[in-house]
Amino acid sequence: MEEVDRIIIHSLRSIGCDLEDDIQSLRQFGTELIVATVVRCLKMIVGDIDLPSTLPPGMSARFRLGASLANQVQDLGYKGGDLGYQTFLYSNETEIRRIFMFLVEKLPKESSQSSDEPMGSSVLLQRAISSEVATHLSAAWTPPFLKEKGIRSRAKLPGWQREGACCLQHYHSCHVKTPVAVGNLSIKLPKELRAYYSKRMPYVTNQTSRHKDTAPSVMETNSLEVAVQQDWDNEWNQVGLASRLSQQEFKKRKQDRLLKLIRERLLQDNQRREKSGGLGAAGDLQQLLNSIESQAGTAAVKTKGSRFANTEKLQYGKDEEKTLSQVGAAVPTKDTEEEMEQKRQEELDGLRSDLAQLTSDLEQLDLEVRKFRASKLQMEEAISAEQNDREQKQAAHSVKKRTLDLLPDAEANISKLQLVVDNSAQRLVNLAKQWETHRGPLIEQYRELRQYNSKRESEAQKKLEEIKQFRERMKEVADDARKKDELQKQLVSEYERMTKDVNRSAYTRKIMEIVSNIKKQKQEIDKILVDTRSVQKEINSLTGKLDRTFTVTDELVFRDAKKDDGVKKAYRFLAALHENFEQLIKMVEDTGAVVREIKDLEDQIETESNKKVLQNLEKITADFQEMKNENTTLIAKVKGKK
Amino acid sequence: MELGASVLENISLAGDVAHIPDKLFEKFVICACQGVLFEKHRDVVADNPAFKDLERAILKAAYSGLVTLLLEAAKHDTTEQNLSALLEECKYTPERIKEFNKIFLAQKSHIQLLLGKVGSSFPHIVDVDWRLDYYMKNNHMEKVNAAVYLISLKTEVPGESELRDVQFSCSLEQLQDLVGKLRDATKCLEKIAQV
Numbered sequence: 001m002e003e004v005d006r007i008i009i010h011s012l013r014s015i016g017c018d019l020e021d022d023i024q025s026l027r028q029f030g031t032e033l034i035v036a037t038v039v040r041c042l043k044m045i046v047g048d049i050d051l052p053s054t055l056p057p058g059m060s061a062r063f064r065l066g067a068s069l070a071n072q073v074q075d076l077g078y079k080g081g082d083l084g085y086q087t088f089l090y091s092n093e094t095e096i097r098r099i100f101m102f103l104v105e106k107l108p109k110e111s112s113q114s115s116d117e118p119m120g121s122s123v124l125l126q127r128a129i130s131s132e133v134a135t136h137l138s139a140a141w142t143p144p145f146l147k148e149k150g151i152r153s154r155a156k157l158p159g160w161q162r163e164g165a166c167c168l169q170h171y172h173s174c175h176v177k178t179p180v181a182v183g184n185l186s187i188k189l190p191k192e193l194r195a196y197y198s199k200r201m202p203y204v205t206n207q208t209s210r211h212k213d214t215a216p217s218v219m220e221t222n223s224l225e226v227a228v229q230q231d232w233d234n235e236w237n238q239v240g241l242a243s244r245l246s247q248q249e250f251k252k253r254k255q256d257r258l259l260k261l262i263r264e265r266l267l268q269d270n271q272r273r274e275k276s277g278g279l280g281a282a283g284d285l286q287q288l289l290n291s292i293e294s295q296a297g298t299a300a301v302k303t304k305g306s307r308f309a310n311t312e313k314l315q316y317g318k319d320e321e322k323t324l325s326q327v328g329a330a331v332p333t334k335d336t337e338e339e340m341e342q343k344r345q346e347e348l349d350g351l352r353s354d355l356a357q358l359t360s361d362l363e364q365l366d367l368e369v370r371k372f373r374a375s376k377l378q379m380e381e382a383i384s385a386e387q388n389d390r391e392q393k394q395a396a397h398s399v400k401k402r403t404l405d406l407l408p409d410a411e412a413n414i415s416k417l418q419l420v421v422d423n424s425a426q427r428l429v430n431l432a433k434q435w436e437t438h439r440g441p442l443i444e445q446y447r448e449l450r451q452y453n454s455k456r457e458s459e460a461q462k463k464l465e466e467i468k469q470f471r472e473r474m475k476e477v478a479d480d481a482r483k484k485d486e487l488q489k490q491l492v493s494e495y496e497r498m499t500k501d502v503n504r505s506a507y508t509r510k511i512m513e514i515v516s517n518i519k520k521q522k523q524e525i526d527k528i529l530v531d532t533r534s535v536q537k538e539i540n541s542l543t544g545k546l547d548r549t550f551t552v553t554d555e556l557v558f559r560d561a562k563k564d565d566g567v568k569k570a571y572r573f574l575a576a577l578h579e580n581f582e583q584l585i586k587m588v589e590d591t592g593a594v595v596r597e598i599k600d601l602e603d604q605i606e607t608e609s610n611k612k613v614l615q616n617l618e619k620i621t622a623d624f625q626e627m628k629n630e631n632t633t634l635i636a637k638v639k640g641k642k
Numbered sequence: 643m644e645l646g647a648s649v650l651e652n653i654s655l656a657g658d659v660a661h662i663p664d665k666l667f668e669k670f671v672i673c674a675c676q677g678v679l680f681e682k683h684r685d686v687v688a689d690n691p692a693f694k695d696l697e698r699a700i701l702k703a704a705y706s707g708l709v710t711l712l713l714e715a716a717k718h719d720t721t722e723q724n725l726s727a728l729l730e731e732c733k734y735t736p737e738r739i740k741e742f743n744k745i746f747l748a749q750k751s752h753i754q755l756l757l758g759k760v761g762s763s764f765p766h767i768v769d770v771d772w773r774l775d776y777y778m779k780n781n782h783m784e785k786v787n788a789a790v791y792l793i794s795l796k797t798e799v800p801g802e803s804e805l806r807d808v809q810f811s812c813s814l815e816q817l818q819d820l821v822g823k824l825r826d827a828t829k830c831l832e833k834i835a836q837v
Contacts, residue, residue, distance in 0.1 A: 182697075
């Protein structure tokens, strides 16, 4: 029972019951403590419950509290005998133990539940955040002038931490470049690129215009690469592998598709615009352009006008001033402007006609040039044709000349020629033969090689398939490994958190102890059983022996007793002896039974005394007295009121 | 912590004995840390004569790999074991892993401080000056007789080196209200810390 008590007390302490350190068993629990712990347990199990955790002073209130506790426990499904207010107020050990065992079993087991399902990384992050906040909270306040740029040292996790907002900068990143594929010798880099990498490209920490942007830029570049890779992996696994194309082909196809999509969209847009015609956006645009043009034109005229006016002023300034002074302010300056306008118009017209003349001249000249060029080409062709003709004629001429040279000594020359022709034919045949001898094995070799090649191709195909399979498996295994890694990490952190909690280990240790105790007890019981059995056997054998000896002796003595008187006497004695011993044995057996009964009774007395009947009775009478008193006072009050 | 394929490649370049000899590796890692941390050392590898015999392009690639690794590892507060596993995958020798861990763990908190600078914030209260005045009367009222608190909160504003004052006056009740609010905020933080 001690083990059970210890486990119960341990779990009661773990849910936050206020138990003294020297309490070792449930026997030491008083009424006050029992009520407090039961209320605490009920609060843990049910959650929201309206019960006072201390015993109220009034007797009737106590009675009510006990009754409601009993109700609550029964509502939870307690089936260990009748339960009432007396169970809590006038406790006895065994019943209280049974109730506590039931309650402890019913306690919610948060830790075991949470360890069953693995936590996500968000939980880990949450924990990291909370521990960080805790360290920040535990640090004492430091005046800002003691912190260099908001940095202070900390004792826990020795190091530094940042406080305040004085040196914050916004996240700002730029593109950073790194040399690509320089370590891989199999990829050939252009010479210029290599030269750029080794001579001109700055180091990664020197690429941003401000040094403090380095970290964000580098991190962003990395995340970008990771994200792109993930995206591509997803697409490749979902769509790419099913399409049975190589990666390059797939990429190319995707690019084509995108281009086509863009082209179609543009075409559609164009068509729509054409349909809507001048009314649509294009019309507006045209109008807008027109208006801008006209504005620009007027502006140009204005500025021109003013410039003209200026020069005019410079030239005729003095005269005009004079005339102005003569004629007076009534003469408007408009006349001069109109004249000027006219003059300018004339000039403009003249220039325009000049321009037209010139352009027409230019066009004519252009035409001529083109004509000349064409004729030149024709001429060149004619020249080349003539040259060809000439060469042909020259060749014909030389052949004819040689034949003419040979004509005088025709016979000899013919035979010579014949010889030469024969020799040539011979040589040709020889060469053909040689060619044949070379050709045969070469063709053979070619065929072999071709076969070999096709075989290798098919093998390569097979290998490719295998590689693909392997890659998939590799990915699977890698995923698996990553998942397991994460799980392991979580479990490790979980384990680290668990170590504070001795609950489980204490339980297991206790369970192991109990199991070993039980084993030991069982062994002893077995031993005793064997002992009892052997004793029983011995007793049986002894009884048998006694019976046998007695019958033999009885017969012997009885036979002799007829002849001899002394023997007769002896026979009588023998019978008496046997009877007496039988009685003795019976007495011994009876004593054993009585002793056993006594033990039983003692046990009963023990259990009855455990129930603290006398004490409880005294308590009950006291409580009854108190209640009576309360009642009388109440009655007195009521009477007084009346 | 996740790193892109090219970053991993560059990290392996830095660990390759063929490209960076053993005796220069330690110096190289230190240079990467300095380049990340200090503005005046941002071009430290180019300035260092020890590296002048090495192939520049590879040196740049390896350097960028190491810089990325340092920043990411500090960002994720990576432990020594995880870092060792990652470096092992990049074919580092055990000595180099030890070397790298030694240097990195010494500098990790510094790099984290550097990363902690990135961000934005409301003005941050660091200190407070206060004064309790007794307000007796004004031209309209002969008798006011109320306590007035003058509060001046010192705040740090991102991007400014000087503290900025936020001044206001309030009555006792208003101040109590403010203190209650502050207490609520503290409680909230404590709750977060207890998870």
